[in-house]
Structures are given as structure tokens and as C-alpha cells.
Amino acid sequence: MTAGVGACRVRAGSAPLVLGIETSCDETGVGLVRDGVLLADTLASSVDEHARYGGVIPEIAARAHVEAMVPTVERALSQVGLRHRDVDAVAVTVGPGLAGALMVGVAAAKAYALALGVPLYGVHHLAAHIAVDTLEHGPLPGPSMALLVSGGHSSLLLVPDLATSDVVPLGATVDDAAGEAYDKVARLLGMPFPGGPPIDRAARDGSPTIAFPRAKATDGTFDFSFSGLKTAVARWVEARHRAGEPVPTADVAASFQEAVVDVLTAKSVAACRAHGVDTLVIGGGVAANSRLRALAATRCEAAGITLRVPRPGLCTDNGAMVAALGSLQVAAGVVPSPLEIPASSALSL
Ligand SMILES: Nc1ncnc2c1ncn2[C@@H]1O[C@H](COP(=O)(O)OP(=O)(O)OP(=O)(O)O)[C@@H](O)[C@H]1O
Numbered sequence: 001m002t003a004g005v006g007a008c009r010v011r012a013g014s015a016p017l018v019l020g021i022e023t024s025c026d027e028t029g030v031g032l033v034r035d036g037v038l039l040a041d042t043l044a045s046s047v048d049e050h051a052r053y054g055g056v057i058p059e060i061a062a063r064a065h066v067e068a069m070v071p072t073v074e075r076a077l078s079q080v081g082l083r084h085r086d087v088d089a090v091a092v093t094v095g096p097g098l099a100g101a102l103m104v105g106v107a108a109a110k111a112y113a114l115a116l117g118v119p120l121y122g123v124h125h126l127a128a129h130i131a132v133d134t135l136e137h138g139p140l141p142g143p144s145m146a147l148l149v150s151g152g153h154s155s156l157l158l159v160p161d162l163a164t165s166d167v168v169p170l171g172a173t174v175d176d177a178a179g180e181a182y183d184k185v186a187r188l189l190g191m192p193f194p195g196g197p198p199i200d201r202a203a204r205d206g207s208p209t210i211a212f213p214r215a216k217a218t219d220g221t222f223d224f225s226f227s228g229l230k231t232a233v234a235r236w237v238e239a240r241h242r243a244g245e246p247v248p249t250a251d252v253a254a255s256f257q258e259a260v261v262d263v264l265t266a267k268s269v270a271a272c273r274a275h276g277v278d279t280l281v282i283g284g285g286v287a288a289n290s291r292l293r294a295l296a297a298t299r300c301e302a303a304g305i306t307l308r309v310p311r312p313g314l315c316t317d318n319g320a321m322v323a324a325l326g327s328l329q330v331a332a333g334v335v336p337s338p339l340e341i342p343a344s345s346a347l348s349l
């Protein structure tokens with residue numbers, strides 16, 4: 001395939017319509033964004049096919065993307081009465097993520113871009129998780145701080161300019177990601193996968209009275225560690241079983257959750273202070289968590305930091321976030337990607 005890129009074709013009187021494609025994990029997401037406005041956001045998920053394994057099975061995810069890709073694009077376009085030829089640019093997640101899953105979306109995006117004669121923008125999945133917030137709250141002031149908490153990442157990022165991928169990683173998880181910890185703790189409490197939503201719900205009926213450890217809370221870095229917390233919860237639950245006592249699931253969920261969000265919010269505020277930044281944006285699936293949203297709001301208000309968190313439905317993987325970042329790149333005049341751009345499962349920021 002040869003490079004086939006060019007300036008964005010823009011019809012007179014209308015801003016470019018960007019088609020966004022996301023297939024990095026188990027969600028086939030398609031979004032349509034014009035000039036920072038979300039027009040369509042359609043999703044096909046294979047999550048039910050993975051639930052019995054307690055985690056995403058890459059081969060199952062990739063096959064599901066193949067089946068869902070074209071119908072999900074058709075659904076997005078027909079929802080808003082648009083046609084293929086209305087699309088002015090195609091954006092796609094090129095990494096990080098599951099290699100086979102990414103390849104399906106990247107191949108589809110290349111095919112659409114080539115067939116429609118429009119530019120292709122390969123985008124970074126984590127940058128897209130941050131960019132989705134602009135659909136609800138407008139342009140992100142530069143520099144902003146971003147806390148990215150998802151199934152595979154817990155990262156603090158200084159973001160001078162998202163559109164040009166000017167993102168500086170300050171800290172990351174040294175072991176389990178925040179979402180991964182939710183999924184593992186949910187499993188040991190007998191809750192379904194993915195574990196974030198059921199723990200969030202159970203915690204509302206419990207009290208955070210069990211003192212689980214807060215690793216790295218005061219180490220002065222912006223790194224996170226949640227595997228010790230997960231082990232501490234497992235040991236606590238095992239001790240209850242051994243003693244023949246019932247496990248107070250709601251209290252365990254609330255206490256585990258409090259330990260996670262305490263460290264996430266404390267480090268985010270500290271990172272803002274250390275870098276003189278007064279806007280914090282939280283993205284990724286764990287940003288849907290009700291306690292994280294509440295505690296972040298309280299601590300940011302106390303610290304004079306403006307908090308921006310997308311609505312829960314936009315926090316987990318979706319196509320809108322990819323279209324949002326593509327739209328920002330088009331507007332900033334970023335050079336499109338060559339059609340040879342590969343899917344990169346370990347893409348760094
Ligand atoms: N309300 C919630 N509270 C806590 N965690 C949640 C909530 N909703 C979803 N999650 C967690 O979010 C994660 C999924 O988020 P997301 O879709 O962003 O991750 P991913 O795309 O698999 O990972 P990455 O973005 O790092 O590649 C899961 O681990 C899930 O348990």
C-alpha cells in the first residue's frame with residue numbers, strides 16, 4: 001500500500017467531519033465528530049464473551065472486531081443521516097492495545113481513508129482518553145494535568161498540547177493498573193467482570209472501615225502501585241474464610257475503593273501543585289467511578305484546581321474519543337499519517 005495522504009478535504013461552509021475508529025481492546029467503537037461536536041458514538045462490545053474467563057481473550061476480541069467493524073460504522077452514519085462521502089478524515093487508535101484487535105481497526109481505517117480519498121490520523125489510545133473530555137468541556141487549557149486510569153494504565157501526564165501529542169509522562173503504575181486491581185478484587189469477592197462497576201455499586205452500601213495499605217502514597221514520586229493492595233484484600237478475605245466468618249462484601253469494596261481513590265487523587269493534586277498547573281482532567285474507565293469523581297471534586301476544590309471529568313459513558317473505550325482527538329489534530333493542522341502506519345501494541349506517548 002502506498003502513502004496516500006493529503007490536506008483535509010473540506011466542503012465549503014462546514015468544518016471537517018472526522019470518523020473515529022477504536023478497537024484496542026474488547027469494544028468496537030465508532031465516533032463521528034465535527035468541529036469538536038459529537039454527532040454519533042456507536043459501540044459493539046464483546047465483553048460478555050470474555051466474562052467467564054475473568055479477562056479479555058485477545059483472539060476472541062479480534063474476531064469480534066472483524067464481525068462488528070462495518071456494521072458499527074454503518075450504524076454511526078445512519079444514526080445521523082450521513083453518508084460515507086460526508087467523511088472528511090479518518091482517525092484510528094494505532095496503539096497501545098491488543099495487537100490483533102488493533103490490526104482490525106487500523107486495516108479498516110486505512111481502507112475507509114483510501115476508498116474515500118481522505119487523510120488518515122493514527123492516534124494514541126491514552127491521548128484519546130484525555131481528548132474525549134473536550135467534547136463536553138471545550139478546549140483543554142495548556143498545560144493541563146491528566147490522570148489516566150483504565151484497565152491497563154494508571155498514569156499522570158503533563159499535557160502542554162494534546163493536539164500535537166505534546167504529552168509528558170510524570171508517573172505510571174509499577175505493577176497492576178487501577179482498573180486491573182478493580183477487576184481482580186471483584187473476582188475474589190465473587191463479582192462479575194469487569195469489576196469496576198459492581199465494586200462501585202457495592203461500596204455505596206458499605207463503610208471504608210478496613211485500613212488497607214496505600215502504597216507509594218507518600219514516596220514523593222507520581223508512580224502508583226496497586227498489587228500490594230490487591231494482595232492485602234485477598235489475605236483479609238482469606239482470614240475471614242478460615243475463621244468461618246462471613247465476608248462483609250460492601251465494607252471490603254468500600255475500603256478497597258477508598259485506598260485506590262485516596263492515592264489517585266492525592267498524587268494528582270500533588271502533581272498539579274508541583275508543576276503549577278490549575279486544571280486536572282481524569283480519563284479512562286476508572287474515571288467512571290463515583291467515589292473517584294466525588295473525592296477528586298472535593299480535593300480539587302480545596303486546592304483551587306479546576307476538575308474536568310467526562311460523563312461516565314465516555315470514560316470507557318469508545319469511538320468518540322478517537323474522533324475527538326482526530327478532530328483536534330485536523331484543526332491544529334497536524335500532518336496526517338502515512339497509509340503504511342502500523343498497529344503498535346506497545347506504543348509509548
Ligand atoms: N465505575 C467504575 N469504577 C471503577 N472502575 C471502573 C468503573 N467502570 C469501569 N471501570 C474499569 O475500567 C476498566 C476499563 O476501562 P477502559 O475501557 O478504559 O480500559 P482498557 O481500554 O481496557 O485499558 P487501556 O485504556 O489502558 O488500554 C476496567 O478495568 C473496569 O473495571
Ligand SMILES: [Mg+2]
Nearest residue numbers: 150285316317
Ligand atoms: Mg481504554
